[in-house]
Amino acid sequence: MPASPLFRRIDVAPAYQKVADAIEREIVSGRIKPGDPIGTELELVRQFGVNRSTVREGIRVLEEGGLLRRDSSRRLQACLPRYxxxxxxxxxxxxxxxxxxxxxxxxxxxxxxxxxxxxxxxxxxxxxxxxxxxxxxxxxxxxxxxxxxxxxxxxxxxxxxxxxxxxxxxxxxxxxxxxxxxxxxxxxxxxxxxxxxxxxxxxxxxxxxxxxxxxxxxxxxxxxxxxxxxxxxxxxxxxxxxxxxxxxxxxxxxx
Amino acid sequence: MPASPLFRRIDVAPAYQKVADAIEREIVSGRIKPGDPIGTELELVRQFGVNRSTVREGIRVLEEGGLLRRDSSRRLQACLPRYxxxxxxxxxxxxxxxxxxxxxxxxxxxxxxxxxxxxxxxxxxxxxxxxxxxxxxxxxxxxxxxxxxxxxxxxxxxxxxxxxxxxxxxxxxxxxxxxxxxxxxxxxxxxxxxxxxxxxxxxxxxxxxxxxxxxxxxxxxxxxxxxxxxxxxxxxxxxxxxxxxxxxxxxxxxx
DNA sequence: TTTATCAGTTTGTCGGACAAAGTAGATTTG
DNA sequence: CAAATCTACTTTGTCCGACAAACTGATAAA
CATH class of the missing domain: 1.20.120.530 (GntR ligand-binding domain-like)
Known part of the structure; x- marks a missing residue:
């Protein structure tokens, strides 16, 4: 039985994960609706204050999870995960x-x-x-x-x-x-x-x-x-x- | 009705996707067993002949799909997707x-x-x-x-x-x-x-x-x-x- | 035996770069 | 005036090189 902890577990998720989580929250909560544009990678870089490589890793996570897709011209948009x-x-x-x-x-x-x-x-x-x-x-x-x-x-x-x-x-x-x-x-x-x-x-x-x-x-x-x-x-x-x-x-x- | 095609559809998947697909194939086919190490990012860079950023994007895809995880020391290993x-x-x-x-x-x-x-x-x-x-x-x-x-x-x-x-x-x-x-x-x-x-x-x-x-x-x-x-x-x-x-x-x- | 130190890997992140493809506005042509 | 074309700009996909933090493994010190 562990002693009652003195400190709360400190959050050390990598940046790309935090980027993914942040965007996911917006979509799941409904503040961003399916079909809404997310913005260009450069905009995300500016908003999150991280490098483009980092943003892109976060995007890949969401893309694979089906929450993000790229439209005909490869711009990012939120979407409903397909069954x-x-x-x-x-x-x-x-x-x-x-x-x-x-x-x-x-x-x-x-x-x-x-x-x-x-x-x-x-x-x-x-x-x-x-x-x-x-x-x-x-x-x-x-x-x-x-x-x-x-x-x-x-x-x-x-x-x-x-x-x-x-x-x-x-x-x-x-x-x-x-x-x-x-x-x-x-x-x-x-x-x-x-x-x-x-x-x-x-x-x-x-x-x-x-x-x-x-x-x-x-x-x-x-x-x-x-x-x-x-x-x-x-x-x-x-x-x-x-x-x-x-x-x-x-x-x-x-x- | 389209005319019978002269050429097969040419494969233009982005490189990170190809990396992900290649690793996925090895795992799903059983040639790489769950728990097996995949190798370091640098090794993958050498094997696939692409940049580390590209490899990392591919890795993110597989990680999110549950086919890859990082063990205690953050090294890559294949794994069974968890229900x-x-x-x-x-x-x-x-x-x-x-x-x-x-x-x-x-x-x-x-x-x-x-x-x-x-x-x-x-x-x-x-x-x-x-x-x-x-x-x-x-x-x-x-x-x-x-x-x-x-x-x-x-x-x-x-x-x-x-x-x-x-x-x-x-x-x-x-x-x-x-x-x-x-x-x-x-x-x-x-x-x-x-x-x-x-x-x-x-x-x-x-x-x-x-x-x-x-x-x-x-x-x-x-x-x-x-x-x-x-x-x-x-x-x-x-x-x-x-x-x-x-x-x-x-x-x-x-x- | 335990602790401290140290060099070598590996990952996570960064900045900058460039070609290819797409976009939009300006320009030419009918 | 409308349509086609050209041009300048943006965006994505990829690459390169770099560095701090964390981890590994081994060696030295207490």
Missing amino acids: NKLATRLSRALVLHEVTFRELFEVSLTLEIASTECAVERATEEDIAELADNLARSEQVIADPAALAECDADFHVLLAKASHNRVLQLAREPAAQLFFPTTEMIVSHVAQGASRLVEAHRHLLEAIRRRDKAAGVQWTRRHLQDWRRGFERIASLDRSVEHMYMEHAQAVRRK | NKLATRLSRALVLHEVTFRELFEVSLTLEIASTECAVERATEEDIAELADNLARSEQVIADPAALAECDADFHVLLAKASHNRVLQLAREPAAQLFFPTTEMIVSHVAQGASRLVEAHRHLLEAIRRRDKAAGVQWTRRHLQDWRRGFERIASLDRSVEHMYMEHAQAVRRK
Whole structure:
């Protein structure tokens, strides 16, 4: 048990960190709104009274954190952190922690069911139209595993969007990024994998249209169980997610 | 429809980004293992053939992304991105997107129930001991809202840990960081809030001990419904999480 | 054995520099 | 007058060299 401290811990953060913190505070507190210009590097140098190299290191931190971006002419402006970028970081973390497909599947099942439940309640005409559109595309590319897998991923993104819950959209994304890339593999290895996938989507959409929650949940569950069975024919659920990830992450980044 | 391109898109990323990417590739691919030293800045300068300022900007990017850290003597080493840090960033994003407590509650309910279900199945003796320990502490500080709220947050972290699903632990964290800070407020404003909280934890732990999933889920649901009712006495669920966040985020960072 | 000293690294910060790219105002041209 | 062009200025990305503070490791002193 330490003696009660005589002095408060003295703050010795490096200058670039303080610069980053100062700008972050302004943005998070709302005094600087997303889209507002931050000023040129030289202005920041003058305001903070530090060297440009120091300012630039601070800027890099915020840029990576998604609070700052550079507009078309490379000037700094505040921005809303994009889900997608953050989710990518999380996916990377999951990979490095060598999580298994079993863990991924368990969580995805939970979250996709939750998405469906919310979507059944709250999907607007527009949401439904987008899902229908996606379904039509899926039927067209049913013979092309890569394209179909992409449609599947999009379908679930749209489903989450139809939940009208942004926390849910965000929470499912990291797992989904790792989970759905395997779809292509499964569809191309398992006979009738493609048709079962599209059929599940069709019933799911129909359930949303009829606001039939039970049916929606049932088809979501069936859809993911299909994935699981398909996956288990190819590999063990207890395999770490490592391998699948790499090429997909590269592909995403390239967009 | 664009004509089929004659040339591949030429890569014009700034040098600091290339430095960051190069190091990231080595880590994500596993060629550099977490804990391995990266080398001094000067060595990186020599290897990449760029200026130290440029290297440092690249380092800042990776540090913020959680792939690099500096050890006790400030030397660079690879590391596993910590859940907690990433979750903090996500929480910040949720705040900036002005999500509501309703959205937060909906997702947390889903994920906490999932945690409980997994924990009932898989909790080890050690997990149970930690939860029991936490419960004992809660009973001691039942009259101190701040301490009790912290215990509550810890309890749910331990519960997630007992699920033995790292994806779940990660997925619940961002919402939890925003969700549980309100506990203190509720406990101190609602009569019997504290005792109901501890009672719920007690029953929940008991359910885990008896491997009684139904009871576990029931008490989890009841526990969160208590939170919800308590919150609604104070504020609307449709309020954005903005306000709560600030001071808590500061407190966490200071640790 | 502990403490003090000292030389060598390494990081954090600084000042200044320059090319490439973007911006804006002035100028020419139709 | 409108459009195109040129020019001067600003800003970013990168580089160079420098130095104080902190840390390392080893050696000398108490």
